Amino acid sequence: MTIAILGAGKIGEALLAGLIYGGFDPADLMFTERYPTRAAQLTEQYGVRGVEVAEAGATADVIIVAVKPQDIDAVLADLRANVTGKTLVVSLCAGLPTALYERNLPDGTPVVRVMPNTPMLVGEAMSAISPGTHATDEHLQIVEDLLLTVGKVVRVPENQQDAVTALSGSGPAYFFFLVEAMIDAGILLGLPRTVAAELIIQSAVGSAKMLRESGEHPVALREAVTSPGGTTIAAIRELEVHGVRAAFLAAIEAAQLRSAELGKAHQ
Ligand SMILES: NC(=O)C1=CN([C@@H]2O[C@H](COP(=O)(O)OP(=O)(O)OC[C@H]3O[C@@H](n4cnc5c(N)ncnc54)[C@H](OP(=O)(O)O)[C@@H]3O)[C@@H](O)[C@H]2O)C=CC1
Numbered sequence: 001m002t003i004a005i006l007g008a009g010k011i012g013e014a015l016l017a018g019l020i021y022g023g024f025d026p027a028d029l030m031f032t033e034r035y036p037t038r039a040a041q042l043t044e045q046y047g048v049r050g051v052e053v054a055e056a057g058a059t060a061d062v063i064i065v066a067v068k069p070q071d072i073d074a075v076l077a078d079l080r081a082n083v084t085g086k087t088l089v090v091s092l093c094a095g096l097p098t099a100l101y102e103r104n105l106p107d108g109t110p111v112v113r114v115m116p117n118t119p120m121l122v123g124e125a126m127s128a129i130s131p132g133t134h135a136t137d138e139h140l141q142i143v144e145d146l147l148l149t150v151g152k153v154v155r156v157p158e159n160q161q162d163a164v165t166a167l168s169g170s171g172p173a174y175f176f177f178l179v180e181a182m183i184d185a186g187i188l189l190g191l192p193r194t195v196a197a198e199l200i201i202q203s204a205v206g207s208a209k210m211l212r213e214s215g216e217h218p219v220a221l222r223e224a225v226t227s228p229g230g231t232t233i234a235a236i237r238e239l240e241v242h243g244v245r246a247a248f249l250a251a252i253e254a255a256q257l258r259s260a261e262l263g264k265a266h267q
């Protein structure tokens with residue numbers, strides 16, 4: 001099975017690296033990139049061929065679209081004439097519905113919409129997949145197997161993809177933002193930046209492992225840290241006073257609305 005990744009930017013390169021790390025033969029992979037210097041650098045690093053979108057469309061069994069949603073029209077125009085209705089098309093693009101691809105590609109084209117995230121780079125992606133009209137269970141299985149090499153996969157109805165995008169697609173950015181803010185707090189308290197960073201990053205990794213491995217609800221884990229009359233409850237009170245929970249609800253809702261907007265721009 002040959003796979004072409006269209007747009008080897010942040011998420012496209014993460015997938016390329018992850019697939020190779022997961023055992024794919026670089027000879028079965030190709031990518032497209034607009035700038036020759038970037039393409040040459042990727043070829044040198046991964047041993048994968050850079051090609052034009054037209055060649056990728058004509059030769060690959062699976063096309064994975066990883067360009068920004070704003071760039072999709074040019075890609076569809078280049079693909080249209082070069083794919084057959086049998087090529088499996090996988091979209092990683094926020095907001096873009098499978099119907100957009102189905103309308104612009106040959107009749108019967110199987111399309112699977114995916115929302116991955118960047119922890120793919122370390123084999124810890126969370127990806128959600130949804131079939132378009134012509135994607136069969138077999139197509140979904142192909143995509144699921146590909147993504148299992150770089151992390152976890154869930155299947156969701158397509159109408160949940162904007163919410164997924166807001167939660168796990170953008171999610172790593174919220175955690176990084178939190179870590180950044182906590183390191184700044186360490187600076188405020190007079191700690192050297194390197195020490196503050198080590199304290200917070202290890203606390204983040206340890207907390208994530210506890211969430212995954214203990215099977216406990218986050219509330220129970222937080223309560224176990226929160227001693228009566230102690231330090232943690234003093235901090236939690238400030239988080240509540242500053243509306244941090246409400247800020248997360250509003251922020252994630254805004255991300256969902258933006259995902260839906262990106263889709264509407266291409267209807
Ligand atoms: N970053 C993330 O965490 C996630 C991103 N996504 C989705 O993945 C997609 C890519 O995002 P991201 O990787 O962040 O963006 P990037 O801008 O890093 O990557 C997009 C890449 O596509 C290239 N490109 C654009 N048009 C073409 C074209 N016509 N032919 C070939 N290459 C092209 C761009 O080149 P150039 O640099 O020249 O513009 C760029 O290298 C988006 O649709 C996004 O919604 C999904 C989940 C998570």
Ligand SMILES: O=C(O)[C@@H]1CCC=N1
Pocket residue numbers: 094165169170
């Ligand atoms: O910010 C974005 O639009 C993309 C989609 C999800 C994560 N990054």
